[in-house]
Each structure stands twice: as C-alpha cells, then as structure tokens.
Amino acid sequence: MSSVFRIAVDFIDAGILERDLVGELSLPPITTRRRWLEWQVLLLAVTFYCLPFVDLKTSNRLPGNESEVFQSFDQMLMITYSKIEAGRPADMFDGDFYSLVRGIEANPFVVDLDFPEPFTTSGLSADFGHMRLTLKVDPHLQGAAAPLHFEATSLTDVGEPHVELPFSGGPYLVRRVHVEIIDLDLAADDPAKIHIRELRFNP
Numbered sequence: 228m229s230s231v232f233r234i235a236v237d238f239i240d241a242g243i244l245e246r247d248l249v250g251e252l253s254l255p256p257i258t259t260r261r262r263w264l265e266w267q268v269l270l271l272a273v274t275f276y277c278l279p280f281v282d283l284k285t286s287n288r289l290p291g292n293e294s295e296v297f298q299s300f301d302q303m304l305m306i307t308y309s310k311i312e313a314g315r316p317a318d319m320f321d322g323d324f325y326s327l328v329r330g331i332e333a334n335p336f337v338v339d340l341d342f343p344e345p346f347t348t349s350g351l352s353a354d355f356g357h358m359r360l361t362l363k364v365d366p367h368l369q370g371a372a373a374p375l376h377f378e379a380t381s382l383t384d385v386g387e388p389h390v391e392l393p394f395s396g397g398p399y400l401v402r403r404v405h406v407e408i409i410d411l412d413l414a415a416d417d418p419a420k421i422h423i424r425e426l427r428f429n430p
Contacts, residue, residue: 292337300428305341309333312420319426324354327424334419335363335407338426342402345369348428349398350377351406353390356422359383359411362390367403374405382411387424398430 294307299320306316314328319338330336351364359382365374377395381388406426410419 302344307339309336319423324424327422330421332418334413335409336421338406340404345400345402347398347400350393350429352427352429354424355388357387361409362392363407364392365405366399366401369400369402
C-alpha cells in the first residue's frame with residue numbers, strides 16, 4: 228500500500244475524507260472542512276494563550292497541591308496552592324479582610340504565584356486567623372537564577388496576626404513569588420487549618 232493511500236485511509240478513519248457511492252475518494256462538504264479548520268485554529272489559540280503561564284525552564288508545580296489561573300494585579304496569574312476546604316484562591320488577594328481561605332492539613336501552607344508580566348514590589352503584608360506563625364517568602368527576580376529569601380515570625384497570642392514583611396534592598400522586579408505559612412502551634416505532622424485572610428504586595 229502506498230504511503231499516499233495509507234494517509235488517505237487514515238483520513239477516512241478520522242472522518243477527514245469520505246467515500247462517494249462508487250468508492251472514489253472525495254473531499255467532505257465545505258462545512259465539514261471549515262469545522263475542522265476552526266478546531267485547529269482554536270487549539271493553536273489555546274496553546275499560545277497558555278504559554279505565558281508555563282515556565283519550561285523551572286519546575287514550579289508542587290506535588291499534592293492545586294493549580295489554577297485567575298485574574299489579579301491587572302493580569303492573569305498561575306497560582307499553585309495547598310489544598311483548601313473553604314474559600315477560593317482569589318479571596319487571598321481581593322482586599323476584603325472578611326473573606327478568607329482555610330487550608331486542610333498542610334503545614335506549611337504553600338502559595339506559589341507566576342506572573343506573566345513582572346511587577347515591582349517592596350514587600351508583603353499579610354493577615355491570618357489566630358495562630359502563632361512564621362511567614363516565609365521567596366521572590367524570584369526578573370533575570371536572576373536564584374530567588375531571594377525573607378521571613379518573619381509572629382508570636383502574638385491576642386487577636387488575629389498581621390505581618391509586615393519588607394523585602395530589604397527593594398523594591399524588586401519580580402516574576403514569581405513562593406510563600407509558605409507555618410503554624411507554630413502545631414507539631415510538624417499534625418493536620419492544620421491555616422486561615423489566610425489577605426496577602427498584599429506593597430509597591
């Protein structure tokens with residue numbers, strides 16, 4: 228069987244070509260070809276749309292966590308985060324103190340943000356539910372191979388902690404930020420219910 232005929236048979240199996248009543252190969256109706264072309268264009272468009280959210284040089288995805296795309300900071304972000312049982316990832320960045328995310332089991336609770344367009348920030352402000360905690364933040368700078376590292380600890384036993392974490396030496400142009408919140412009131416293997424009210428990047 229010639230290669231040309233083999234390709235034709237494959238196209239028939241895929242519904243691209245049709246046989247007429249006398250067994251001759253013929254092109255499908257114009258509407259069928261147009262629909263096939265539309266699907267190809269749609270697939271190409273989706274592929275190019277997703278490229279800004281995929282860093283092929285770095286393994287950013289964290290096993291056992293969730294990932295999704297959402298809009299914040301005037302752009303579409305890829306966020307990877309520990310599993311949650313209440314709220315939505317966008318609730319951590321909506322400016323509303325009374326909306327929150329509640330994690331399930333994870334300690335530390337991880338938030339990892341990929342920015343298609345790098346942005347400038349000098350630090351992170353954060354609000355949490357009642358707990359003693361350590362906040363760790365690793366900003367990945369535009370053009371830098373290794374991230375910076377900053378952390379702060381809140382040991383207050385009164386009310387709900389507010390943490391200000393300046394990025395010393397900043398502001399910096401940032402393309403990715405990795406955040407970890409550790410509940411210090413729990414043993415390392417104890418399931419946690421970490422409450423995150425707000426994460427705000429300071430200009």
